Amino acid sequence: MRLIAMRLQGKGWLLGVGLLLAAVLVLMIAQGSFESLSFQLVSWQRDFLRALTMAITELSGTPTPATWMALLGISFGYGVFHAAGPGHGKAVLTTYLLTQGGAVRRALALSFAASLLQGIVAITLVVVLVHGLGWVTRQAMGSVVWVEQASFLMVALLGAWLCLRAIRQLRRPVPHRHDRSTPLATEDHAPDPYHGHEHCCGGHHHVDPQQAADWRTALATVVAIGIRPCSGGVLLLGAATLLGQFPVGVAAVLVMSLGTALTVSGLALASVVARGWAERRLARQSSMERAGRLLGWASLGGGLAIMALGISLSVTGVSQPASAPLLGEPPSRSAESPPRASPFGGGG
Amino acid sequence: MPSHARFWLAWLTLLLLIPGLAQAHPHGWIDMRVRLILDDQGRLEGLHQSWRMDPFYSLIILEELGLAEGEGGLEAGLDQLGGEIRQNLAPHDYFTELQVGGEKLALGEVTEYTVMERGGRVEFIFLLPLETPLALSERTLYYKVFDPTYYLEVVHEAEGNTPLDDALIVNGELSCSTRIVPADPDPERVMEAAMLDITDEAEPGLGRYFAETGEVTCD
Numbered sequence: 001m002r003l004i005a006m007r008l009q010g011k012g013w014l015l016g017v018g019l020l021l022a023a024v025l026v027l028m029i030a031q032g033s034f035e036s037l038s039f040q041l042v043s044w045q046r047d048f049l050r051a052l053t054m055a056i057t058e059l060s061g062t063p064t065p066a067t068w069m070a071l072l073g074i075s076f077g078y079g080v081f082h083a084a085g086p087g088h089g090k091a092v093l094t095t096y097l098l099t100q101g102g103a104v105r106r107a108l109a110l111s112f113a114a115s116l117l118q119g120i121v122a123i124t125l126v127v128v129l130v131h132g133l134g135w136v137t138r139q140a141m142g143s144v145v146w147v148e149q150a151s152f153l154m155v156a157l158l159g160a161w162l163c164l165r166a167i168r169q170l171r172r173p174v175p176h177r178h179d180r181s182t183p184l185a186t187e188d189h190a191p192d193p194y195h196g197h198e199h200c201c202g203g204h205h206h207v208d209p210q211q212a213a214d215w216r217t218a219l220a221t222v223v224a225i226g227i228r229p230c231s232g233g234v235l236l237l238g239a240a241t242l243l244g245q246f247p248v249g250v251a252a253v254l255v256m257s258l259g260t261a262l263t264v265s266g267l268a269l270a271s272v273v274a275r276g277w278a279e280r281r282l283a284r285q286s287s288m289e290r291a292g293r294l295l296g297w298a299s300l301g302g303g304l305a306i307m308a309l310g311i312s313l314s315v316t317g318v319s320q321p322a323s324a325p326l327l328g329e330p331p332s333r334s335a336e337s338p339p340r341a342s343p344f345g346g347g348g
Numbered sequence: 349m350p351s352h353a354r355f356w357l358a359w360l361t362l363l364l365l366i367p368g369l370a371q372a373h374p375h376g377w378i379d380m381r382v383r384l385i386l387d388d389q390g391r392l393e394g395l396h397q398s399w400r401m402d403p404f405y406s407l408i409i410l411e412e413l414g415l416a417e418g419e420g421g422l423e424a425g426l427d428q429l430g431g432e433i434r435q436n437l438a439p440h441d442y443f444t445e446l447q448v449g450g451e452k453l454a455l456g457e458v459t460e461y462t463v464m465e466r467g468g469r470v471e472f473i474f475l476l477p478l479e480t481p482l483a484l485s486e487r488t489l490y491y492k493v494f495d496p497t498y499y500l501e502v503v504h505e506a507e508g509n510t511p512l513d514d515a516l517i518v519n520g521e522l523s524c525s526t527r528i529v530p531a532d533p534d535p536e537r538v539m540e541a542a543m544l545d546i547t548d549e550a551e552p553g554l555g556r557y558f559a560e561t562g563e564v565t566c567d
Contacts, residue, residue, distance in 0.1 A: 042558070043558075046374055046377075046501060049374065049375075049376075049377075050377065050402075053402055053403055053404050054403075056404075057403050136408065136411050136412045137408040137411060138408055138409075138412060231375065232375045235375060235376070235404055235405075235408065236404065238407075238408055238411075239403075239404035239407045239408060242407045242408065242411050243407070
């Protein structure tokens with residue numbers, strides 16, 4: 001099978017990287033240095049923010065290839081460290097991969113798609129609200145709050161969907177049609193292309209992550225977490241616009257997304273590896289049927305966790321202030337304005 | 349499978365931390381200069397502070413003021429902005445905490461303030477008086493200025509990692525030594541602060557743990 005051979009080949013180093021990351025993570029948690037690492041990350045990120053602001057300001061003065069390279073390098077670094085802290089997107093993605101399963105390729109695709117979508121949403125917000133409708137930047141930053149609420153809601157819905165799916169799987173009687181458990185059985189046996197991935201649940205190759213490959217929930221995951229831009233990104237784009245350097249801002253945000261994607265895919269790969277390890281253990285210890293049921297319960301647990309996270313986030317809404325407490329609410333837009341009565345707009 | 353159980357427990361804990369930690373990074377910064385105002389008896393009357401907002405934040409503030417122009421121009425806009433900032437900061441003690449001998453000092457109302465634009469940066473300058481003047485001789489004053497939400501980072505004006513000489517000065521007859529101590533947060537405290545819900549009563553604020561401390565010791 002060419003496909004399997006390819007996957008094995010490509011997977012080797014990725015597995016290595018993932019294992020390494022997982023090991024580092026475990027080691028850090030064990031040694032209690034997780035906290036000091038997060039402090040270190042915050043200070044690196046802070047330095048990158050300063051450097052980034054300066055780089056864009058400089059670029060508006062004397063654009064040389066060197067300043068461009070500096071800008072893009074800094075943006076990438078900022079993206080990497082920006083994403084290194086905990087965030088709800090990463091929590092959702094890793095929980096999804098851990099409990100629903102997914103191959104390395106899917107983990108990477110999800111990470112990159114979600115990160116890029118975040119950048120693209122920020123760019124779209126600024127293009128539509130600031131360039132199109134003539135809002136000031138701070139109002140556009142305020143709108144992030146609404147997009148964010150939408151994102152939390154979608155996370156909760158995604159969780160609910162995953163729960164439903166898991167329950168349906170758990171209630172489905174274990175199929176007895178294929179008694180010989182050869183991995184090829186399902187492929188020989190897939191007359192219905194629309195249910196090619198579904199009908200084998202609880203059956204033969206539950207160890208194959210592809211089994212759970214359901215691109216609809218994957219897509220929903222990408223949208224739910226990718227739709228939420230960082231208000232910092234909107235701020236950057238707004239400032240770049242004011243400097244007459246919008247393209248520079250767009251380039252910076254996109255490169256930043258790539259940096260973010262790198263960090264996120266590290267986490268995603270670690271989840272895939274952890275899941276694979278658990279599945280293999282399960283396969284060794286229990287019967288096919290029992291293992292299938294356990295995995296079903298894991299999907300249910302993951303769905304519940306994601307739903308709970310979405311609900312708690314949309315209730316508390318604490319993830320990021322819409323504006324600096326110093327300045328209070330952005331000015332309201334009289335007639336054409338959206339309602340601006342956000343519960344945590346000003347804080348001051 | 350106890351190892352599995354432990355794994356899931358850790359995972360759940362991590363998930364619960366998310367709401368608090370997600371905002372744990374600043375989106376902008378303020379470069380600050382502080383001048384201690386002493387009267388002729390060597391008593392501390394107040395802190396004269398000037399806050400320079402970062403270039404991007406300054407830009408978008410100026411954008412707004414520019415659009416609102418018309419009545420009175422930029423000057424009037426800046427004046428109005430000063431009033432707003434003062435109003436927003438008053439409930440938060442102007443982000444300032446002062447301590448002498450382990451006691452927190454009570455602050456008065458800010459009545460002298462101004463906002464100006466210099467070199468593309470918006471600057472908020474104000475005099476923060478003590479409620480009652482306090483003799484500083486042979487004592488050490490500690491202060492921290494920080495945004496509790498850590499949306500903005502407040503730091504003394506510096507070149508690289510070295511604070512500028514005029515980032516912290518003392519105005520008056522007393523001879524005092526000054527020092528700006530960089531933040532060295534106890535990671536555990538940071539974690540605790542990040543976990544606090546905004547409704548919790550305990551002293552909130554991640555910003556505190558990342559704040560520099562100004563130290564002034566007078567003879």
